[in-house]
Amino acid sequence: MMDSLTSASLQFQKTPPVYFVSIALLLLLLVEREMIRAWLGVGKAAVCRVIDLAVLPLAVSFLFFIVLRVYTMLR
Amino acid sequence: MAVSTAITRSIRAAPVSFSAGVLASAATLCGAEAIYRLSGAFWGAVGFAAIALVMVQLAVLAGIRGAVHSHVPALLAVASLVPLTRLLMLGVPAVSFLRLNPNALWVLPLIIASVYAYRAHWIPGARPHVLHLPSPGWPSLEIQAAVVAVGALLGVLGAYIVPYAGPHVLSHQDAAKWTGAVLFALAGAAEELAWRGILQGLMADVAGCMGVMACFVLSAYVTVAWMGWNSVAPVILSVVTTVVVCRTRFVTGSVTAHSLLNFLLVVLR
Numbered sequence: 001m002m003d004s005l006t007s008a009s010l011q012f013q014k015t016p017p018v019y020f021v022s023i024a025l026l027l028l029l030l031v032e033r034e035m036i037r038a039w040l041g042v043g044k045a046a047v048c049r050v051i052d053l054a055v056l057p058l059a060v061s062f063l064f065f066i067v068l069r070v071y072t073m074l075r
Numbered sequence: 076m077a078v079s080t081a082i083t084r085s086i087r088a089a090p091v092s093f094s095a096g097v098l099a100s101a102a103t104l105c106g107a108e109a110i111y112r113l114s115g116a117f118w119g120a121v122g123f124a125a126i127a128l129v130m131v132q133l134a135v136l137a138g139i140r141g142a143v144h145s146h147v148p149a150l151l152a153v154a155s156l157v158p159l160t161r162l163l164m165l166g167v168p169a170v171s172f173l174r175l176n177p178n179a180l181w182v183l184p185l186i187i188a189s190v191y192a193y194r195a196h197w198i199p200g201a202r203p204h205v206l207h208l209p210s211p212g213w214p215s216l217e218i219q220a221a222v223v224a225v226g227a228l229l230g231v232l233g234a235y236i237v238p239y240a241g242p243h244v245l246s247h248q249d250a251a252k253w254t255g256a257v258l259f260a261l262a263g264a265a266e267e268l269a270w271r272g273i274l275q276g277l278m279a280d281v282a283g284c285m286g287v288m289a290c291f292v293l294s295a296y297v298t299v300a301w302m303g304w305n306s307v308a309p310v311i312l313s314v315v316t317t318v319v320v321c322r323t324r325f326v327t328g329s330v331t332a333h334s335l336l337n338f339l340l341v342v343l344r
Contacts, residue, residue, distance in 0.1 A: 057184035
């Protein structure tokens with residue numbers, strides 16, 4: 001009984017707009033990162049690491065979002 | 076302090092810009108917090124995202140202008156973790172499985188980012204040690220043990236002092252509650268590693284004592300914004316860990332103490 005309750009509550013039904021703010025920021029930073037790589041070349045690629053630090057937590061958060069949505073759809 | 080004298084001298088010549096930067100960050104964070112309280116989570120998240128984006132842009136600009144190996148881009152990049160953490164708190168998927176704190180998943184992205192930043196070679200300055208005590212011997216170990224004991228004591232005190240009406244971990248235990256408690260404890264570790272392990276060292280290199288105090292204020296702000304009245308004990312512990320990490324250059328005791336505090340706070344309340 002308890003197991004069924006907890007597994008059901010893992011579902012991720014509602015997606016309010018606040019979730020999409022971090023996804024939008026992630027997309028923006030990824031686009032900027034690729035633009036910097038293209039414009040400045042390999043010599044200034046170290047600048048991309050600055051962006052990587054912000055991209056990393058947002059990407060992990062996005063991964064949670066995708067995994068939980070897929071899990072909810074499959075259940 | 077393993078930072079070279081030349082770097083320290085050249086950087087400490089600009090404490091005015093550091094103060095202006097810290098004040099500007101504090102003002103914008105307060106503004107975003109006010110927007111969140113007045114207009115709701117969406118506009119609050121937009122505010123924190125905008126602040127993080129501006130800080131990353133400034134870091135990129137500083138890097139492009141040739142300061143890739145100086146403290147400025149790294150400091151701005153690591154400091155952008157403060158608004159990013161608030162954004163994650165608001166924008167990470169809320170899972171009702173974690174009944175104690177449905178938004179607790181924000182902890183995992185912060186831990187990953189903190190570990191990446193701690194190990195990043197492009198972030199200058201000496202970071203506090205994790206595995207090896209800088210000065211071996213009983214005095215160093217005793218200090219770390221004392222910090223852990225203070226964390227445990229504050230955890231127990233906080234659990235009994237702060238009133239709490241939500242679900243308790245120890246009554247009707249299940250996997251969901253224990254997962255929530257573990258994530259709550261990991262939040263302490265993530266905060267110590269991010270603020271004391273990385274940001275404090277950078278800020279100290281740039282602005283000395285003022286940088287250390289600014290780092291403490293930023294970390295206290297994140298804790299208060301997340302935990303509300305429950306944050307009294309973690310903030311008191313942050314004062315202790317700030318001093319201890321500054322003096323001993325060793326962060327493991329502080330990470331353990333904050334994790335233990337959070338764990339006892341959430342389990343015993």
